[in-house]
Amino acid sequence: xxTIKKIVRGKAGILETAGKVYNKDKPIKLLESVxxxxxxxxxxxxxxxxIRDGIDYKTFERVAENTPLKDKDWAVILxxxxxxxxxxxxxxxxxxxxxxxxxxxxxQLMQYGEEVFGNKENFxxxxxxxxxxVGGIIPGDLLDTSVGLGIVKDELGRIEHGILA
Numbered sequence: 001x002x003t004i005k006k007i008v009r010g011k012a013g014i015l016e017t018a019g020k021v022y023n024k025d026k027p028i029k030l031l032e033s034v035x036x037x038x039x040x041x042x043x044x045x046x047x048x049x050x051i052r053d054g055i056d057y058k059t060f061e062r063v064a065e066n067t068p069l070k071d072k073d074w075a076v077i078l079x080x081x082x083x084x085x086x087x088x089x090x091x092x093x094x095x096x097x098x099x100x101x102x103x104x105x106x107x108q109l110m111q112y113g114e115e116v117f118g119n120k121e122n123f124x125x126x127x128x129x130x131x132x133x134v135g136g137i138i139p140g141d142l143l144d145t146s147v148g149l150g151i152v153k154d155e156l157g158r159i160e161h162g163i164l165a
Contacts, residue, residue, distance in 0.1 A: 051101045054094040061089070063107050068124040069140065077144045078102060105149060112153065116160045131155070133164070 064074060075082045078099045087093070095103065113123035127140045133155055134142065142148025158164065 047104065051097050051104065054097055054100045055103065056094050057088045057092045060095060060103055063103055066120070067106065067110055068128050069106075069143075073140065073143075077106065079144070106143060109143070109149065109153060109156075113156055116156050127152075133158070 069077070071085055072082055075085045078085070078095070080099070088095070110120075110123070113127060114120050117123035117126060128138060130136055131139055134151055139152045139155065142152055
């Protein structure tokens with residue numbers, strides 16, 4: 001297993017890792033550059049840092065507004081209550097690493113789905129409608145587990161390659 005260099009926190013919230021410098025106060029810039037198929041170690045290390053540090057509610061809000069998911073859906077996905085989610089919003093709290101990772105996984109799924117369907121609206125309609133290929137349920141209802149997320153990604157892969165069930 002490769003050793004990850006220790007991350008050094010410098011002046012004004014700047015992070016240095018693997019010879020690269022990232023501004024901790026701007027995790028959304030890194031999140032915007034993350035795609036479902038990224039394979040760049042430096043972005044990967046930076047993303048690990050963002051996940052470990054967590055993202056604040058305002059950053060989450062920018063991700064969430066590009067999804068068809070409602071606050072109650074996010075509460076289920078993030079394994080919390082709607083009340084807690086609203087408290088995070090009020091205080092601009094930082095999400096725990098596991099929650100941050102789930103937010104990023106959903107963001108990557110959204111990017112992938114939009115690419116497969118050609119636009120956001122078509123993908124969102126598919127994601128929030130009953131689908132025979134995934135057992136007659138709504139694909140968006142599967143996003144609270146890693147297995148469910150994998151099922152949705154697999155189905156998107158089939159659609160992308162023209163393999164319709």
